[in-house]
Amino acid sequence: MNQPVLETKTVKIPSNNLQIAAYLAQPQAPGTYPGVVVLQEIFGVNEHIRDVTERIAKLGYVALAPALFQRVAPDFETGYTPEDIEIGRKYAWGQTQASELLSDIQAAIDYLKTLPQVKQDGFGCIGFCFGGHVAYLAATLSDITATASFYGAGIPTRTPGGDTPTISHTSEITGTIYVFFGTNDASIPPDHVAQMTTELEKYNISHRVFRYDGADHGFFCDRRASYNPQAAADAWQQVQQLFSSMLTA
Numbered sequence: 391m392n393q394p395v396l397e398t399k400t401v402k403i404p405s406n407n408l409q410i411a412a413y414l415a416q417p418q419a420p421g422t423y424p425g426v427v428v429l430q431e432i433f434g435v436n437e438h439i440r441d442v443t444e445r446i447a448k449l450g451y452v453a454l455a456p457a458l459f460q461r462v463a464p465d466f467e468t469g470y471t472p473e474d475i476e477i478g479r480k481y482a483w484g485q486t487q488a489s490e491l492l493s494d495i496q497a498a499i500d501y502l503k504t505l506p507q508v509k510q511d512g513f514g515c516i517g518f519c520f521g522g523h524v525a526y527l528a529a530t531l532s533d534i535t536a537t538a539s540f541y542g543a544g545i546p547t548r549t550p551g552g553d554t555p556t557i558s559h560t561s562e563i564t565g566t567i568y569v570f571f572g573t574n575d576a577s578i579p580p581d582h583v584a585q586m587t588t589e590l591e592k593y594n595i596s597h598r599v600f601r602y603d604g605a606d607h608g609f610f611c612d613r614r615a616s617y618n619p620q621a622a623a624d625a626w627q628q629v630q631q632l633f634s635s636m637l638t639a
Contacts, residue, residue, distance in 0.1 A: 394419055396447050403456060405497035412456040413440050415447035424636035425502035426514035427495055428455035429521030432478030434467040438613050450637060452508045456498045470614050482520040487551035488527055495528045512636045527556050535565035536636060538629045541607050543577040546585040560589040566596040568632050570625050572605025
């Protein structure tokens with residue numbers, strides 16, 4: 391099957407008094423497509439996140455990856471060295487606020503709504519690492535009907551900015567959420583996965599929990615040493631299944 395030709399560019403999203411840089415990928419073919427927001431790891435909207443954004447667009451979506459660190463580190467993009475991880479964690483957990491992140495994600499959705507080729511309801515969200523944690527929060531936004539959260543650490547214990555843990559907002563999720571973890575991920579112990587599963591079941595949230603034996607943190611990223619091609623391939627199939635409902639809605 392031929393891959394659709396894409397248009398890709400960096401755009402600016404207005405969010406209150408802030409202009410957020412974001413990477414946009416969309417099919418060039420005429421038509422209307424569902425919108426998907428892509429949420430970065432601690433490494434910024436780097437090559438991997440841009441690639442994921444393009445992969446989603448090739449499936450028939452308009453995908454947008456906003457810079458979650460716009461307030462503290464405009465144009466931040468880095469690699470995967472221990473030094474890169476240290477500064478990325480500092481930005482993610484020391485200098486972001488859950489309320490601002492949610493406002494910025496809503497601004498990304500509102501921007502997508504201004505594009506004539508984007509369907510006006512039923513938006514998707516996918517996030518990795520820090521973005522996986524934030525995606526769990528973003529699933530509470532009423533516009534988002536399908537969320538894929540990859541290895542979001544700390545959901546039962548903390549939230550950006552230090553308010554009540556993100557898991558406390560589980561009851562506010564209105565769409566479907568898929569969460570993905572590796573069994574070798576030391577940053578997400580089994581009891582954290584169990585707590586999330588319990589809360590999702592408690593509030594009758596439409597969900598699926600995927601745990602991949604032998605997979606580590608970052609297993610989806612083919613730029614990282616922890617890349618696990620088998621787990622990544624299966625997870626990608628699950629994401630396509632999750633988002634497919636938006637194509638027919």
